[in-house]
Amino acid sequence: MTHDEVTGDRMNWLRAGVLGANDGIVSTASLVVGVAGATTDRAQILVAGLAGLFAGAMSMASGEYVSVSSQRDAERALLAKERQELRDMPEEELEELKEIYEGKGLDSGTAEEVARQLTEHDALAAHADAELHIDPDELTNPWGAAVASFIAFTVGALLPLAAIAFTTTSLRVPVTVTAAILALALTGFVSARLSGARKRRAVVRNIAGGLIAMGVTYAIGSLVGQSIG
Numbered sequence: 001m002t003h004d005e006v007t008g009d010r011m012n013w014l015r016a017g018v019l020g021a022n023d024g025i026v027s028t029a030s031l032v033v034g035v036a037g038a039t040t041d042r043a044q045i046l047v048a049g050l051a052g053l054f055a056g057a058m059s060m061a062s063g064e065y066v067s068v069s070s071q072r073d074a075e076r077a078l079l080a081k082e083r084q085e086l087r088d089m090p091e092e093e094l095e096e097l098k099e100i101y102e103g104k105g106l107d108s109g110t111a112e113e114v115a116r117q118l119t120e121h122d123a124l125a126a127h128a129d130a131e132l133h134i135d136p137d138e139l140t141n142p143w144g145a146a147v148a149s150f151i152a153f154t155v156g157a158l159l160p161l162a163a164i165a166f167t168t169t170s171l172r173v174p175v176t177v178t179a180a181i182l183a184l185a186l187t188g189f190v191s192a193r194l195s196g197a198r199k200r201r202a203v204v205r206n207i208a209g210g211l212i213a214m215g216v217t218y219a220i221g222s223l224v225g226q227s228i229g
């Protein structure tokens with residue numbers, strides 16, 4: 001594994017973590033602000049917020065588990081096929097590897113030498129890398145992905161939950177909205193940084209999305225609260 005791949009892997013995890021936290025902030029802040037539009041009962045708001053936190057974190061985790069599992073199954077199937085091809089027609093496979101390296105710009109003699117040496121060293125790893133762009137030793141673990149997104153979502157969700165839990169009735173909504181805006185500015189900034197996008201634009205967009213979500217749920221909470229209260 002090269003240094004670039006390690007960095008790339010870490011970047012992907014980091015990006016997924018920031019997105020998970022962002023989801024946790026937006027959905028939980030909107031949820032508690034919405035319920036606060038309908039009731040001033042702190043216990044009701046907290047129960048709804050906690051239920052929303054676990055629902056969201058579980059939903060993120062199981063979605064991630066399913067998607068990474070399918071990806072891993074697909075990669076395993078490709079590796080099994082490659083293993084069988086290497087067993088059944090090693091000559092053709094050597095030629096195939098040689099052609100891949102020729103395609104990358106090596107001359108015929110060098111490509112043949114590279115293909116031969118890589119095949120002697122670890123034929124499956126060589127084909128997995130050149131043909132499938134998979135590292136057979138580094139298939140993504142679905143449990144790891146599930147736990148990571150659960151934690152990321154929870155970290156994001158705890159902030160608006162704490163903001164609404166520890167403030168007085170009249171300050172509840174403004175404090176929670178402000179806390180969410182600050183947190184969304186941070187996640188927007190970090191994710192723009194990670195993907196090399198324009199930071200200010202990403203931050204504004206991220207805050208706008210959160211404000212719309214919180215505004216809509218607050219309006220709905222207030223309407224429903226008035227009509228049933």
Ligand SMILES: [Zn+2]
Pocket residue numbers: 082085093096127131
């Ligand atoms: Zn092959």
